[in-house]
Amino acid sequence: MAVISLPTPTARRAAPDRDIAGLEAALRAAVRGDVRFDAGARAAYSTDASNYRQVPIAVVCPRDVEDAVAAVRVCHEFGAPIVCRGGGTSLGGQCCNVAVVLDFTKYVHGVESVDPHARTAVILPGTPLDDANAVFAKDGLIIGPKPATHSHCTIGGMVGNNSCGATAQWSGTTAANVERLEVLTYDGERMWVGPTDDAELDRIVAAGGRRAEIYRSLRELRQRYREQIATRFPDIPRxxxxYNLPDLDEQHGFNVARALVGTESTCVVVLRAELRLLPKPKHQVTVLLGFPDIAAAGDAAPRVARHSPIQLEGLDEKLLRYEREEHRPTEILDVLPDGHAWLTVDLPGDTEDEARGRADALIAEFGGAACLLEDDDMRQRLSAVREAGLATTARTPNGPDAWPGFEDSAVDPEQLGDYLREFGELLEEFGYGATSLYGHFGQGCVHCSIPFDLTSAPGIAAYRAFAERAARLCVAHRGSLSAEHGDGQARGELLRIMYGDELVHAFEEFKAIFDPTGRMNPGKVVHANPLDADLRLGADYAPAQPATRFRFSSDDGSFARAALRCAGVGDCRRSHPDGGVMCPSYQVTRAEEHSTRGRARLLFEMVNGGVIDDGWRSEAVRDSLDLCLACKGCHSDCPVQVDMATYKAEFLHHHYAGRLRPREHYSLGWLPVLARAAALAPDLANALTATAVGKRLAGLDPQRSLPRFAPARIDRWLRRRRPGGTGERGRVLLFTDSFTTAFAPRIAAAAVGVLEAAGFDVLVPPRTVCCGLTWISTGQLGVATRVLRHTVDTLAPYIRAGLPLVGLEPSCTAVFRSDLPDLFGRDQDAERLTRQTVTLAELLTERAPDFAPKVPEGTRAIVQRHCHQHAVLGADADRRLMEAIGLQAEELDSGCCGLAGDFGLTPAHREVSLACAEQGLLPAVRDAGPDTVVLADGFSCRTQVADAGPGRPAVHLAEVLNAAVRARRAG
Known part of the structure; x- marks a missing residue:
């Protein structure tokens, strides 16, 4: 048998001669989807969640499967390399390359067919896992593997990586759940592959052609390396x-599909996947077991695994400490049993009694530090803590940045405890001892982020030395260098340590069978680029350190460090809100550069140069930020707290310095000043803003119905008014924000009524003050700072006297709690103001806990939570207060209303704004019963409901409370 001829490693890594202009023209002519050669797109795809950075040639988002086939055909004609990309969360560098990126996630997603009886489904590659599982839920079925990125990882990416997740303890890896794949080779052969018996194999070979050549070569490869395949692959679950060469063996059915799973886009393009579905467990309980250290937890894992759990996870106290330091919602941690490390064990049952009985048996065997967790909500919170592990350990407030690189090893579960001890010793030897160790312990998988120094030559040399030593240690324990994240560039070079030269050559031959010219994701897995090459940072990392208005105190005062904060986890790429806000523009457009991560990548490229060289003047960055709603959802929902609203404000401040701005920056950015002028002639102002001409002059959408200015400013009346409360609970200062004062004075009046009924004396500022929000959101930070300085100085006597400042508008209140300290730093009056700013609900629940005027029995409400309240203020006090007054409130899982800041009022943003509202808010308002209260504290949310909704008004919580107070008095 002839050995397959392989291109040389040098040829594989060398960039092909390319006619870029010709390639672009040909792709645009052949592809109906997006073809992007611009700097913005290339910057957004320059890296994944790994340590590597390779700027792509272009990005193609095919419109459908046939469009993808057309794109590959053009790339083949020009010899352009290709890399297929799913969620872009790969940690080994396999999703970035100097190649044409095929991104299926924007258009090529959906479940094409489901057979609930056969328990199979055909799914398009760009489909997020959670979206697919939502389709199967009605039949009680599920795709078994569930990576931590399940909300946004894609089926194509899972196939490419052979993903696992915690539930692989029960379901097996992605490969174990693949029935068939439709694949396309670089040279154009398109075929379905799967298990192949001898008779079918003979028929395929006899038919001739490219497919026959592939199958014949695979059969010959199996024969040549049969002994090595049988002896050198570790027999472990992870x-x-x-490459999965054992799946070519007869006992595995010569399964070409499963052999291709995990090849990381180095062999074929996956066009469709037929997956096996599993019945969803009917009942689950969770047992928590405590241990003195993480190695002891590893020792116990094999015994626990004999109880057949769905998940068996290990985590150490360092991980939990980091989560507390990052102010994560970690109430669940309070129920953990005593110990310094824990196993979390999910046990299934057909009935609750069966699941509980299995839990009791496990607890009885281990005794000691153990507890049972049956509540589904608490179980989900514990799962969220574990799923946040990567981001939690990557960017810690009180420690160095940590990175992937050897974050994903797996060993024989029987040797896990010993491996953890020796691995911990190796970390200490290299000075990486602060690392948290956690993972899927039931299958011997260990995860960690390691504080490598990737910005100096000695640090990078230590990184390489550690990776080589760690690889040998892993192999000594019958392990695999990767347990689910794949090899890519981080581990591809180390495969010889695990498999030896002969099997690595077999991998090279396997790739060459499908990709003889080496154009599929070159430099990854086989003939891999060095693990210390193509680093995102590197020994020459020297980003610009521009002076900024915001202090970026969480990033050591460095905008460059803020731009580096994104760890690439991709939570911002969820296709629906799912209980959060981030990232509304991505949910609508599904475009990478309109995700928080994509924007962070562009900012990183901006401060480092190379792809984006025009700094603050960059139009590519401006265009990416244009659809950022400044909702601040990422401030809370992003696991590493990227705050894109602040980054956008800083960028716009510099981008427009010394030149004209868009008209809406003047009309809406200066709204507080214009509102004061409008108060002189409100009828005239309303007449002007109601005309299409007036709206166009202001840069606003003529199709929008703008809020009407109030006939008079309530703040002036409130200053003249004598307090009407008893004052038994003391005095409070009501912040008369510009939105409430100019457009909704009824809310301020209602708030005064509520506060006085609760026993407070209500004061208002002696003159007009403003939080500066409109100037901040439009990047006019010089004006914003002056406005805030005036406000802080005006309020200082009241704040120094200890009065709480009560905010009614969430976005304005959030400025005092978040933006003000980052603009003013160690300013004592500003710090006092930040500490003493409260919401109405916070004040009442904390200082008047017995004040609870009841609404009529059975009153229902749907609640649209303002983004800034979700991200900065929190809503626990609101929930407690609504429960206390008897309001049956349903908080909508609707995400952003789409009208944040000046967004949604301009013609260019209309489509995205309304699409955001249609994610959940507007349908919920339409479906609400006529007696259901629509509750929205945010001015923007109420405006969106009034303008785009079914014509029913939304009200503020102060109005609901005041109505209850008045009803009590009348009764």
Whole structure:
């Protein structure tokens, strides 16, 4: 048998001669989807969640499967390399390359067919896992593997990586759940592959052609390397490194589909996947077991695994400490049993009694530090803590940045405890001892982020030395270098340590069978680029350190460090809100550069140069930020707290310095000043803003119905008014924000009524003050700072006297709690103001806990939570207060209303704004019963409901409370 001829490693890594202009023209002519050669798109795709950075040639988002086939055909004609990309969360560098990126996630998603009886489904590659599982839920079925990125990882990416997740303890890896794949080779052969018996194999080979050549070569490869395949592959549940050559064996059915799973886009393009579905467990309980250290937890894992759990996870106290330091919602941690490390064990049952009985048996065997967790909500919170592990350990407030690189090893579960001890010793030897160790312990998988120094030559040399030593240690324990994250560039070079030269050559031959010219994701897995090459940072990392208005105190005062904060986890790429806000523009457009991560990548490229060289003047960055709603959802929902609203404000401040701005920056950015002028002649102002001409002059959408200015300013009346309360609970200062004062004075009046009924004396500022929000959101930070300085100085006597400042508008209140300290730093009056600013609900629940005027029995409400309240203020006090007054409130899982800041009022943003509202808010308002209260504290949310909704008004919580107070008095 002839050995397959392989291109040389040098040829594989060398960039092909390319006619870029010709390639672009040909792709635009052939592809109906997006074809992007611009700097913005290339910057957004320059890296994944790994340590690597390779700027792509272009990005193609095919419109459908046939469009993808057309794109590959053009790339083949020009010899352009290709890399297929799913959620872009790969940690080994396999999703970035100097190649044409095929991104299926924007258009090529959906479940094409489901057979609930056969328990199979055909799914398009760009489909997020959670979206697919939502389709199967009605039949009680589920795709078994569930990576931590399940909300946004894609089926194509899972196939490419052979993904696992915690539930692989029960379901097996992605490969174990693949029935068939439709694949396309670089040279154009399109075929379905799967298990192949001898008779079918003979028929395929006899038919001739490219497919026959592939199958014949695969059969010959199996024969040549049969002994090595049988002896050198570790027999462990999490062997992800290398190619799945054992699946070519007869006993595995010569399964070409499963052999291709985990090849990381180095062999074929996956066009469709037929997956096996599993019945969803009917009942689950969770047992928590405590241990003195993480190695002891590893020792116990094999015994626990004999109880057949769905998940068996290990985590140490360092991980939990980091989560507390990052102010994560970690109430669940309070129920953990005593110990310094824990196993979390999910046990299934057909009935609650069966699941509870299995839990009791496990607890009885282990005794000691153990507890049972049956509440589904608490179980989900614990799962969220574990799923946040990567981001939690990557950017810690009180420690160095940590990175992937050897974050994903797996060993024989029987050797896990010993491996953890020796691995911990190796970390200490290299000075990486602060690392948290956690993972899927039931299958011997260990995760960690390691504080490598990737910005100096000695640090990078230590990184390489550690990776080589760690690889040998892993192999000594019958392990795999990767347990689910794949090899890519981080581990591809190390495969010889695990498999030896002969099997690595077999991998090279396997790739060449499908990709003889080496154009599929070159430099990854086989003939891999060095693990210390193509680093995102590197020994020459020297980003610009521009002076900024915001202090970026969480990033050591460095905008460059803020731009580096994104760890690439991709939570911002969820296709629906799912209980959060981030990232509304991505949910509508599904475009990478309109996700928080994509924007962070552009900012990183801006401060480092190379792809984006025009700094603050960059139009590519401006265009990416244009659809950022400044909702601040990422401030809370992003696991590493990227705050894109602040980054956008800073960028706009510099981008427009010394030149004309868009008209809406003047009309809406200076709204507080214009509102004061409008108060002189409100009828004239309303007449002007109601005309299409007036709206166009202001840069606003002529189709929008703008809020009407109030006939008079309530703040002036409130200053003249004598307090009407008893004052038994003391005095409070009501912040008369510009939105409430100019457009909704009824809310301020209602708030005064409520506060006085609760026993407070209500004061208002002696003159007009403003939080500066409109100037902040439009990047006019010089004006914003002056406005805030005036406000802080005006309020200082009241704040120094200890009065709480009560905010009614969430976005304005959030400025005092978030933006003000980052603009003013160690300013004592500003710090006092930040500490003493409260919402109405916070004040009442904390200082008047017995004040609870009841609404009529059975009163229902749907609640649209303002984004800034979700991200900065929190809503626990609101929930407690609504429960206390008897309001049956349903908080909508609707995300952003789409009208944040000046967004949604301009013609260019209309489509995205309304699409955001249609995610959940507007349908919920339409479906609400006629007696259901629509509750929205945010001015923007109420405006969106009034303008785009079914014509029913939304009200503020102060109005609901005041109505209850008045009803009590009348009764």
């Amino acid at each position: 062997r992800i490194s290398g």
